Amino acid sequence: MKYTFQVQGMTCGHCERAVVHAVREVDADAIVQVDLPTGQVVVESDKSRDAVANAITEEGYTVAA
Template identity: 45%
Template sequence: MKTELSISGMTCGHCQAAVTKALKDVPGVQNAEVNLQDGSATVEGDASAQALIAAVVEEGYGAQIRQ
């Protein structure tokens, strides 16, 4: 399953790395790609969208399902 997220608050490569690590640490995530330029993340695996969003918010960034 692929989940697309919009991420807000990222301003640098460190932010991108922090969000990527947070997403990859969620149980059930097989891969996570975070794009700093357009503020998006693509996550593969069976983790719920709520768990992914909670992980990003816990790192101090905003997240929502990408429409």
């Protein structure tokens, strides 16, 4: 499945990597694309949307949509 999230709180390349790694912890094969200026995160994963969103939230970022 392909999910699009609006993520708040990512400010730099470290944050981008932290989000990518957090998603890959719940799905090592996930394809994750982060657009830092807009906060848009696109994830292709076999896991549920909630599972992916939770991974991002637990990393300390806010999933606004």
